[in-house]
Amino acid sequence: MDINDILTEMSGLEQLIFRLRALYGKAGYRQYQMSKFEEYDLYARNRDFLASEQIISFTDTDGKLMALKPDVTLSIIKNLKDMPDRLQRLYYDERVYRVSSGSGSFQELRQLGLECMGAVDDDALLEVLELACGTLAEIGGQAVLELSQIDILRGIFDAMGLSYAQWDMVLPLVQSKNLQGLKALLSQLAPDYSEASEFLQKLVSAPGDPEGVIRLLRSAGPGLVDPASIDQLEKLIAGLPEDYRKIIRIDFSLTGNSRYYNGIIFQGFILGIPSRVLAGGQYDRMMKRMGKASAACGFALYLNLLERMIDARDAGCEGKEA
Amino acid sequence: MDEYLNIALPKGRLGDQSYALLKKAGLECPELEDPGRRLIFTSAENKVRYFWVKPSDVAIYVERGAADLGIVGKDILSESRPDVYELLDLGIGKCRMCVAAPKSFEDDFRGTLRVATKFTGCAKAWYGAKGRDIDIIHLNGSVEIAPILGLSDVIVDIVETGTTLRENGLVVVEEIFPISARLIANKAAYKFKEQRTRELAGRLSEVINE
Incomplete structure (x- = not known):
């Protein structure tokens, strides 16, 4: 049996993971392997960063309360040496343990992703975005990579004088593109800031075409949007290869968790899969919160969603061949 | 297309x-x-x-x-x-999500309020925001009879015209949100x-x- 036989024997998902690891390795990312367990306290302190709040915990032989990893990024932030002047490129292929939203019981999920930590500049950010596009291209099928810029949203909220508690009321309406609800709430919360409120509604409901959204951002009233953030967004999109530029959309209803993320955030979709298959962004705020001086960005791929689609696609191909 | x-x-x-x-x-x-x-x-x-x-x-x-x-x-x-x-x-x-109770009911904030509802999430969110301690009784229908039979103090339910409430001796106490x-x-x-x-x-x- 040679390597080609082994590859042929792999499931469609295994083959994809194999190709993605090769893609990340070629880009200079090294695999970061970690223990299945982590101290419970790490997750308890950062519960709202996690996709599901419940954690499987157990007491270790020395009496320490431990947890089965519900997340990979927090462990990497905690365990990786903080080197803010260098760029550390890592990818991981790990199992995490989370509560399924459907059944409400714990399940083991395989998660593949990458992190870029340290001196993250626009070039590093572009590299991560390019790898996110490359990941979607490896999966195959029609894809969309949707970008947002969380500092722009934060700037508009600040211009309206919204408190953090008010952000929590506004964000669900932004995330669900509920314009009528957003208009009604902002007229109560920020009645004196109708210009900013109208601009936010336009931004959230704008079609995703990047050129159109950037034009809209540049038309904002004075002081509402930082021109440097628009320039960065434009430069990043322009820096992508043409094939990847075609799948980029901008959507400001994508907000992420503003307590952890900053700057560019993104998520990826594949036609036929009912939710995002990839999500990531810059999380310097999270780094700071955990006492690290490094900047960081990265993304994770939700393999459980892909498995069914790849199996169905493979079955379809076999059916056609037959 | x-x-x-x-x-x-x-x-x-x-x-x-x-x-x-x-x-x-x-x-x-x-x-x-x-x-x-x-x-x-x-x-x-x-x-x-x-x-x-x-x-x-x-x-x-x-x-x-x-x-x-x-x-x-x-x-x-x-x-x-x-x-x-x-x-x-x-x-x-169009209708409204409301809290309804018998005409004679007045919340004296003593003890836990018993709330019968099909909409447990809405009831929890509403009373959670007020800091009111409640006991939720999840029912799948005919919620209006719960206060009459002493099963609950109030109900959280959808009110369209209010006829069913009136016919069962209940009144709207608070409107939670329009639907x-x-x-x-x-x-x-x-x-x-x-x-x-x-x-x-x-x-x-x-x-x-x-």
Whole structure:
């Protein structure tokens, strides 16, 4: 049996993971392997960063309360040496343990992703975005990579004088593109800031075409949007290869968790899969919160969603061949 | 336009009203007007496929991507909080989520308030925000009789005309939020069918405001 036989024997998902690891390795990312367990306290302190709040915990032989990893990024932030002047490129292929939203019981999920930590500049950010596009291209099928810029949203909220508690009321309406609800709430919360409120509604409901959204951002009233953030967004999109530029959309209803993320955030979709298959962004705020001086960005791929689609696609191909 | 729009409609009066709006907005489906016992209807001409589903299941079909779009009451959205886009208030199926109690009831804030409801999430959120300690009694129907039989102090339920409440000796104590039907969209499907979805939402908005 040679390597080609082994590859042929792999499931469609295994083959994809194999190709993605090769893609990340070629880009200079090294695999970061970690223990299945982590101290419970790490997750308890950062519960709202996690996709599901419940954690499987157990007491270790020395009496320490431990947890089965519900997340990979927090462990990497905690365990990786903080080197803010260098760029550390890592990818991981790990199992995490989370509560399924459907059944409400714990399940083991395989998660593949990458992190870029340290001196993250626009070039590093572009590299991560390019790898996110490359990941979607490896999966195959029609894809969309949707970008947002969380500092722009934060700037508009600040211009309206919204408190953090008010952000929590506004964000669900932004995330669900509920314009009528957003208009009604902002007229109560920020009645004196109708210009900013109208601009936010336009931004959230704008079609995703990047050129159109950037034009809209540049038309904002004075002081509402930082021109440097628009320039960065434009430069990043322009820096992508043409094939990847075609799948980029901008959507400001994508907000992420503003307590952890900053700057560019993104998520990826594949036609036929009912939710995002990839999500990531810059999380310097999270780094700071955990006492690290490094900047960081990265993304994770939700393999459980892909498995069914790849199996169905493979079955379809076999059916056609037959 | 080679892709079909898959739309989940709630069975019943709200579904009929919703289809009437969609038909006016250009998504007619003659098959659906003579349904028989079928639940899926297609119009090749308008590239649309409708499904009749239980009203409380519409959001599940949309969130899970079996339907691109759906029409669902705000009560169900508030209760299940699906991860979908809520694109338009259709202004139909209007009613209110309310707290109701026997006429003689007055909350003295002593002890735990017993709340009977089908909408446990809404009740928890409402009383949680007030810091009021409650005991939730989940019921699946005929909620109005719970205070009469001493099962609960108050109920949280949908009130349309108020007739059922009155006939059972209850009155509205507080209005939690107004309810109407909403056009919702699956977030992933929206990315690939953005133009058609936006056009439909725009036409529906015009139809509603006619």
